[in-house]
Amino acid sequence: MKRLLILLAVAALVLGSGLQAGAAIKFGATGHVDSAIMFNNNTDDFNSETKDDNTQHVTAATRLRATVSAEGSEYAKAHYQFQVGNYEWGRDGGGGLSTDGQDFKTRLLWANVHVPNTPVAVSAGLLYLALPSAVAGNPVFGDRVGGVILGAQLADPANLSLFWARPRFSEEFPSGSGISAINNHNTIDMFGGILALNLDQVEVSPYLVYGRAGANSDPDADFTWTGGDEAKIFVGGAAVTYNPIEPLTLMLDAIYGSAKNSAKDKSGETSGFMAALGADYSLPFGTPGLRAWYASGMDKDGNGVLPVIGADDGVTFTRLGSYGTASLAMEGIVSTSMVGTMGVAAQIQDVSFVDKLTHMARIAYYKGLNDKEFTGSALYGDTYMGIHEGASFIELNLDTTYNIVDNISSVLEIGYIVPSFSNDAKPLNGDKADPAFNTNLYLRFVF
Numbered sequence: 001m002k003r004l005l006i007l008l009a010v011a012a013l014v015l016g017s018g019l020q021a022g023a024a025i026k027f028g029a030t031g032h033v034d035s036a037i038m039f040n041n042n043t044d045d046f047n048s049e050t051k052d053d054n055t056q057h058v059t060a061a062t063r064l065r066a067t068v069s070a071e072g073s074e075y076a077k078a079h080y081q082f083q084v085g086n087y088e089w090g091r092d093g094g095g096g097l098s099t100d101g102q103d104f105k106t107r108l109l110w111a112n113v114h115v116p117n118t119p120v121a122v123s124a125g126l127l128y129l130a131l132p133s134a135v136a137g138n139p140v141f142g143d144r145v146g147g148v149i150l151g152a153q154l155a156d157p158a159n160l161s162l163f164w165a166r167p168r169f170s171e172e173f174p175s176g177s178g179i180s181a182i183n184n185h186n187t188i189d190m191f192g193g194i195l196a197l198n199l200d201q202v203e204v205s206p207y208l209v210y211g212r213a214g215a216n217s218d219p220d221a222d223f224t225w226t227g228g229d230e231a232k233i234f235v236g237g238a239a240v241t242y243n244p245i246e247p248l249t250l251m252l253d254a255i256y257g258s259a260k261n262s263a264k265d266k267s268g269e270t271s272g273f274m275a276a277l278g279a280d281y282s283l284p285f286g287t288p289g290l291r292a293w294y295a296s297g298m299d300k301d302g303n304g305v306l307p308v309i310g311a312d313d314g315v316t317f318t319r320l321g322s323y324g325t326a327s328l329a330m331e332g333i334v335s336t337s338m339v340g341t342m343g344v345a346a347q348i349q350d351v352s353f354v355d356k357l358t359h360m361a362r363i364a365y366y367k368g369l370n371d372k373e374f375t376g377s378a379l380y381g382d383t384y385m386g387i388h389e390g391a392s393f394i395e396l397n398l399d400t401t402y403n404i405v406d407n408i409s410s411v412l413e414i415g416y417i418v419p420s421f422s423n424d425a426k427p428l429n430g431d432k433a434d435p436a437f438n439t440n441l442y443l444r445f446v447f
Helices: 002-015
Strands: 025-041 057-073 076-088 104-114 120-130 142-155 158-169 187-198 202-213 231-242 248-261 270-281 287-295 341-354 357-368 391-405 408-421 436-446
Antiparallel strands (some): 025 436, 076 104, 104 120, 120 142, 142 158, 158 187, 187 202, 202 231, 231 248, 248 270, 270 287, 287 341, 341 357, 357 391, 391 408, 408 436
16 A cells, blocks of 8 residues: 555656646645764763663664645645655665665645635645744644644735644543544544734734643543643734844744643643744844743643643754754754743854855753752653753754755754753763764755
């Protein structure tokens, strides 16, 4: 079956040059192929004595990610995004000797319909949904998910989007319950609205989200806020971009969220907030910028942080500690969501002194805000939850991109983190606090 899907996808790619099928459907394809060589040191737990794949380890991998689109008319389109790989060179399963791998994944599959003679458009299927952010990504939700988005252009400056998404359907049912199909006890559903206002110098995107988790929807406790029982979450926020003068851009993200559940001990219930600020100033030689954020942390009872539903793309305040790379590389080794942290970063982007060669440099300081009595260790298990108050980090990033020819570029990424743990803060493995280093050299072909 997988081989058949691959053959069908390749056939669609061949047709993607703009040929028409039956003079009615137009096919197109976009995507990229990445091949990367990566070196990681202490990127798992900041401990040089731990012998694992992330201690002085060189890896190389290749991946194809492509989107095939079919356009029936100006009112109807369908899209399919798939991924082949990651194939790690030398590893069984596709990257080993003689290759012949079958690592084929469906990432997205959705249709867009614009209702004729109306401002209404509908997207449905496996699609990408992200709550608004102006600074560095939204920690509550930004992921691929099954759902429906209903959009409408209300007026020239205003666009309204309403959505329903289902992040989870659990097939594990209570013994003897007689439950054998989808119902409101074993699903997690999200309902929300986003209003995008584009004014002269200001873009404002307020949003509201209501989520409901059934009592049997999270048997593996992937979402701490469910408390192993029925839960409801509420999230509200806004993303603001302001251009007071042409080279200056100011950004603001403000989010508040709470989660309540029906567990007897109320375990997992939480409410918290995040505020993030950003400023960029465009100059002829590059764009210097500042970032600052504060995301409330857990108290000793585990309350105080934003409820995270799905932040696979994470936030991008830094490249290595949080999520900030577009390649196959290591990232998010401290926190994928950065909830329960505060920090500042100074950076300069788009620096170019030589044609086709650009650079980005960043230095950041951030620390945990989660109570040590709750987390128990400086790096609390799943990095969705951030780090505790006894841990802080200084991170350096340096990225260089060379556009070799049209559609082909080479990128060198360097990340270095110096951790600091107080006497009562212990890393996950032992007492070591060694710097983490990661460098990636990759070739990208874009089509």
